Amino acid sequence: xxCHRGYLLCLxxxxxxxxxxxxxILYIAPGTDLTxxxxxxxxxDNFSLAPSSGFTMNGIxxxxxxxxxxxxxxxxxxxxxxxxxxxxxxSGNIQMGYxxxxxxxxxxxxxxxxxxxxxxxxxxxxxxxxxxxSNFVLTTSLSNVTLNELTLAASSSPLPLRWGVxxxxxxxxxxxxxxxxxxxxxxxxFNVEKSMDGSFWAAxxxxxxxxxxxxxxxxxxxxxxxxxxxxxxRIRQVDIDGQYSYSAVVAVSAENSKNAFVLYxxxxxxxxxxxxxxxxxxxxxxLITSGGVLLKTxxxxxxSYPVDLLAAGVYYVRLTKTDGSTQYEILVKK
Numbered sequence: 001x002x003c004h005r006g007y008l009l010c011l012x013x014x015x016x017x018x019x020x021x022x023x024x025i026l027y028i029a030p031g032t033d034l035t036x037x038x039x040x041x042x043x044x045d046n047f048s049l050a051p052s053s054g055f056t057m058n059g060i061x062x063x064x065x066x067x068x069x070x071x072x073x074x075x076x077x078x079x080x081x082x083x084x085x086x087x088x089x090x091s092g093n094i095q096m097g098y099x100x101x102x103x104x105x106x107x108x109x110x111x112x113x114x115x116x117x118x119x120x121x122x123x124x125x126x127x128x129x130x131x132x133x134s135n136f137v138l139t140t141s142l143s144n145v146t147l148n149e150l151t152l153a154a155s156s157s158p159l160p161l162r163w164g165v166x167x168x169x170x171x172x173x174x175x176x177x178x179x180x181x182x183x184x185x186x187x188x189x190f191n192v193e194k195s196m197d198g199s200f201w202a203a204x205x206x207x208x209x210x211x212x213x214x215x216x217x218x219x220x221x222x223x224x225x226x227x228x229x230x231x232x233x234r235i236r237q238v239d240i241d242g243q244y245s246y247s248a249v250v251a252v253s254a255e256n257s258k259n260a261f262v263l264y265x266x267x268x269x270x271x272x273x274x275x276x277x278x279x280x281x282x283x284x285x286x287l288i289t290s291g292g293v294l295l296k297t298x299x300x301x302x303x304s305y306p307v308d309l310l311a312a313g314v315y316y317v318r319l320t321k322t323d324g325s326t327q328y329e330i331l332v333k334k
Contacts, residue, residue: 023063030059038092039267039334046097046136047081047150050269053199055090068149070117076153077112078103086119087147091199093265096152097136107154114139117149121243124153126163128248128304129271138270141249143201143234164216165303166247167279168233175223175252177205179235184212188240192221195232198249203236210237228255230262250275260327261319267332271304274319284320287331289313307333 025045028034035056036042042049045064049055061084068080079098094114098104109132114125123145129138137152164180177192187210191203205221223231235247251262252275261274261282274282279301287296287305290313298305307315310333319327 023065024061025064026062028057028060033058041269043095046079048095049090049092050095051090051092052265053091055088055092057087060084060087068117068151070122070149074153075105075107076115076151077105077107080149080151082149083147085148089144090147091143091145093138093140093269094142094150095136095138095270096150097134098152100135107152109135111154112137112152113154115151115153116145116147118146119148123243123245125245126248128273129306131308140265140271140273143198143246143249145246163245163247164218165279166233166235166250167275168231168250168252170252170255173226175226175231176220177223177233177235177250178218178220179247180216180218181213182216184210184217186240187212188238190219191236191238192223193234193236194223195234196227196229198232198251201234230254248273260321260325261329263317263329263331266329267334268307269334270308271306272317272331273304274301281321281323282319283322284318286318286320288316288318290315307331 025047033056035054036049036051038051038053040050044062063082063084065080065082066078068076069082077098079096081096096114098112110130112130113127114137116123116125125139125142127137128140131138164182166179168175168177189210190208192205192208193201194204195201204223204225208219208221211217231252232249233252234249236244237247238244251264253260253262263272263274266272274285282301285298285302285305286294287307288294295315312333315331315333317329317331319329321327
């Protein structure tokens with residue numbers, strides 16, 4: 001069976017909320033598939049999956065606990081979502097909510113980030129949004145991760161890396177890939193990975209030594225194989241213990257495209273992002289209604305552009321570069 005946007009009846013025919021034990025929030029019977037389609041959210045008890053490609057689960061239970069079952073260093077919140085087994089590959093966005101007070105275990109809300117156990121080791125992912133008013137952490141652009149156990153932890157644990165901004169852009173018939181780290185500790189190396197479709201990845205630059213600095217640091221590499229097509233990039237970090245994490249995915253427009261920047265995700269629920277050209281070349285970002293009314297102006301480059309308060313509908317995004325040229329993108333708000 002396959003679920004789409006209007007999937008309530010389909011969902012109810014395949015799963016049920018398990019009330020025998022309070023911590024179990026989802027049960028999918030063996031031999032029954034639940035597929036969450038791209039662009040569809042599955043939200044249960046402040047936990048939300050929004051895959052960028054179809055994500056299927058079979059014969060699995062999702063439970064909410066207060067402690068983790070796989071050992072990890074560092075402090076985490078007293079809210080843990082655990083699958084009864086390791087899922088298949090997931091790509092997309094994950095949002096986790098929490099309660100103020102004791103559930104935070106003394107951790108500052110602004111420093112929380114997603115930590116997930118993939119069946120082998122714990123991975124940490126930089127948050128794309130820490131909403132300390134509505135109490136949730138949103139992590140976007142996850143790529144081919146397997147899910148076993150998830151929680152929120154301090155940004156310094158369990159992996160010794162805090163990601164900074166990642167970007168890629170064309171210059172002089174080359175593609176430059178840049179990424180920053182806010183903190184490094186006991187890292188081994190980085191690999192630059194490349195994809196032509198955002199699904200299948202290959203390392204194009206390997207074993208870039210980490211600097212292991214406590215302060216922010218920038219890296220830059222040049223893709224050794226130039227391509228005029230649209231390209232996706234991500235950075236894989238490996239620490240000295242063999243654990244790893246991925247940066248956010250960034251994209252470069254095709255060479256013959258008039259668009260200097262790529263806007264994603266689209267449709268969008270909470271925030272959109274821009275990648276493609278040099279961030280320094282972007283002067284202004286403006287959000288406009290389909291009727292031409294200016295709603296919002298960002299006068300400087302942002303890591304993300306929140307639109308969670310917008311009503312669902314179609315909008316325009318006007319991008320103004322420092323040379324005066326403009327680019328328009330259609331934005332669909334879910």
